[in-house]
Amino acid sequence: MSDIIQLLPDHVANQIAAGEVVQRPASVVKELIENSIDAGATSITLLLKDAGKTLIQVIDDGKGMSATDARLSFERHATSKIKDAQDLFNLNTKGFRGEALASIAAIAHVELKTKQEDDELGTQIKIEGSEITSQEVVSTAKGTSIAVKNLFFNIPARRNFLKSDTVETRHIVDEFQRVALAHPTISFLLHHNNNEVYHLKKSNLRKRIVAIFGTKMNEKLVPINEQTDIITVNGFVAKPEFAKKKRGEQFFFVNNRFIKSSYLNHAVVNAFEGLLESGSHPSYFLYLEVPPNTIDINIHPTKTEIKFDNEKALYAILRATVKHSLGQYNVAPVLDFDRDATLDTPYDYSKKSNSSVPPITVDPTFNPFKTETNYKEPSNTNSSPKSSTTHSYQSNFKKDTGSWEALYTNTETIEPIQQEQLFESEQETETGKTFQIQKKYLLSSIKSGVVLIHQSLAHQRVLYEEFLENITVKEASSQQLLFPVNISFSSSDIEMIYSIKSDLESAGFMFDEFTKESVVIAGIPTSISESQITLILEQLLDDIKLEVPDTSFSHFDVMAKSFAKSLAIKTGASLNPKEQENLVNNLFSCKEPNISPFGKPTFKTLALNEIDAIFNK
CATH class of the missing domain: 3.30.1370.100 (MutL, C-terminal domain, regulatory subdomain)
Structure with missing residues (x-):
């Protein structure tokens, strides 16, 4: 019987790998921009046509590549980020597997231009479906420009599964926002079909958030800042009154890498306990710094899921930090044991003086069982009896306590709550049938x-x-x-x-x-x-x-x-x-x-x- 196991050709293996790495145009955007960041770029431009289906081009001013590196970068498992397995547990870069460019080149037309700062000329490489069609010397700016055209041109079934341009653009913008939020010190430019969508200048974190989500976001943000031996937490949460019915603006970054974590999300939501309406979700932009050797980011192809060594401790710290900030900035109610008691005085009375407490007097001759309507009013002086005891007593009280009653003038009158307002009728509504x-x-x-x-x-x-x-x-x-x-x-x-x-x-x-x-x-x-x-x-x-x-x-x-x-x-x-x-x-x-x-x-x-x-x- 003949052998049936055989090695796959490189271009087939690359197409299979592309199924994991490149799921849609947004996947290409993520990989290319992250490569630019790893190359030390201070300015990154993203150009799109037809939601990335026709063109995805990333231009950066990073350190560029030599002619040899440029060609080798399209080989599978070729990377400058790691040299041995131990490096996987001490990663400080975005990409590290060395599959991205090889996978992208297997399913698209790719054109790469790159030049190092000290070189006079750069290198241009053109690839179609893993096949290098040309490599030549060109005059180009320092850094790298890579254009990916006609994505999935040789896999029509995958191309047919792409959504509408609006949906695919949404996914690209999501990836763009995540990277831009993680690196506020880098300037970003995004053009789609020759229209400028974002022009993000180098700034701090707060300005970057506002530049992406609009000027109204500025008033919503509550700063978060905490440093411990195992984690440093910085960023912002939105005030509870700005919570949304949908989970939208929720961002976790660990060592400047966007991640998804339902566990940490639960910690944040728990910190908002009692402050949110049912079904509402808080917005947050939280940046966690942990030692690289305490996390494993190699558990998912997209690298958005991370395994922590000490999840329970991180949960407790994150929850306490957010809760503390909400209280510190008077967003959450707190118990104030140093409250100034003078604040209890009504405003209209604050400037008045010489207020006297009304005297309390008792009539020793008063007998409630007497039928007489008149009785002698108690007094320190010899006053004559009044014709109307009740009227006399009230008149005397008002006379002596005018300043006391003034305490409560111009204050809001609270109407008694009717019993029927407290209990809602549970009867069914009936109409014919x-x-x-x-x-x-x-x-x-x-x-x-x-x-x-x-x-x-x-x-x-x-x-x-x-x-x-x-x-x-x-x-x-x-x-x-x-x-x-x-x-x-x-x-x-x-x-x-x-x-x-x-x-x-x-x-x-x-x-x-x-x-x-x-x-x-x-x-x-x-x-x-x-x-x-x-x-x-x-x-x-x-x-x-x-x-x-x-x-x-x-x-x-x-x-x-x-x-x-x-x-x-x-x-x-x-x-x-x-x-x-x-x-x-x-x-x-x-x-x-x-x-x-x-x-x-x-x-x-x-x-x-x-x-x-x-x-x-």
């Missing part, structure tokens, strides 16, 4: 039994079909805003909104102006209100970032889903009889009433025999 249960479900009677409807999911289905029809079939109607609305977003979000501008206009939005950090909206669809604009656009951006399927109707489907989710009746909303009836009727008028736009069931039918079976067991 429909009941609302726990402000979440509608129970409706039908001929064969009953149907239980999830009010929020049902309304999502109704709104989704209405929006989709208005966008794709009918001509969407707009309402002009009396005063245009200016909404702030990050530069990347503005770029994303601009990329779907025509689709949003088809839905009824009207735009006046786009800047790097804001968009001016002059008109909106008639089906939404002005107060819902920000909510809808933020939800739409989140859905695009999370790759809500967008194959059927381009962005129209995503927009219809986002609008429906943003505007649908929420759990906890009380519906009157007419609203219940309308929702039930509208749901069963839909083309697909049984599922929400996101595939969840909207109702459940219980036939009469199923109900009988419950009680006849």
Whole structure:
């Protein structure tokens, strides 16, 4: 029997390795920028075309490579970062495996130009699918320029699995932001289809965060700073009132490398205990410095997961550090044992003097069982009896205590809380054949039994079909805003909104102006209100970032889903009889009433025999 095991050709092995290293254009961006940082670059430029599918070019002013190194850099496991296995446990660089360039060159057209500072001329190498087509001497600037063109040109199946340009651009921007946040002392420039998205100058950490996420971020940040024997923690967390419903601006960096850690995230969230609304997530930018030999970063191809030697200690330190900073900057409530008691004095009384305490007197002759209405008022002087004892006593009290009562003038009057305000009625709402249960479900009677409807999911289905029809079939109607609305977003979000501008206009939005950090909206669809604009656009951006399927109707489907989710009746909303009836009727008028736009069931039918079976067991 002949041998069946054989060595794979290098180009096949490289394509297989590329499956781990290069999952999408963003993977290429990450590897190339990290190489530039390892080369000591102080300025890095990223140029993109068609979300990186046509071109990804990274230009840096690093130390460059010699002709020999330039050629060797495209060989598998060729690296300048490590020399033996022990070096894997003392890494201070980004890349170290030596697979990135070989993997990229196996699935794209690559052109490399590089020159060292002391050399007069540099080197240019062109590669197509692992095959070096040319190598020559060229005149070029100090540093390295590498252009990756036609990604996955020889693997069409992989190229077909790429998402829309908007989604792929989002992934690239995510990688770009992570690297830029980790290295504020390096200037970065990002151009997409000849449009400048980011121009980040060399700065400190706070300025870098603000430059990426917009000027409004500055007021949200609370500094974090702690140094111990095993870890140094620096960075910022956002104030609790700026927490978001989606996990967005959450960044951990360990030794200037972006990582993902649900364990450390739990520590931060725990520090916000009691400060966040249910379902909200804090934003943070936290930088951890630990000895390189206490972590293992070689456990995942993307190097975003790290194993720590002393996770429990790091958890405790991180939680305590964040909690301390929230209290230190008066974000969290604290017990103040050094409180100035004079602060208890009302403001209007603070400048008054000679306040006297009213005298307390007792009438020894007073008898509550007497029927007489008059009695002698107690006094240190011989005063005559008053015709009205009650009136006399009150008059005397007011006379002596005017300054005392002045303490509480101009203070807020607290109305007593009615008992019915404390307890919410738990009765069901009844309307003919429909009941609302726990402000979440509608129970409706039908001929064969009953149907239980999830009010929020049902309304999502109704709104989704209405929006989709208005966008794709009918001509969407707009309402002009009396005063245009200016909404702030990050530069990347503005770029994303601009990329779907025509689709949003088809839905009824009207735009006046786009800047790097804001968009001016002059008109909106008639089906939404002005107060819902920000909510809808933020939800739409989140859905695009999370790759809500967008194959059927381009962005129209995503927009219809986002609008429906943003505007649908929420759990906890009380519906009157007419609203219940309308929702039930509208749901069963839909083309697909049984599922929400996101595939969840909207109702459940219980036939009469199923109900009988419950009680006849």
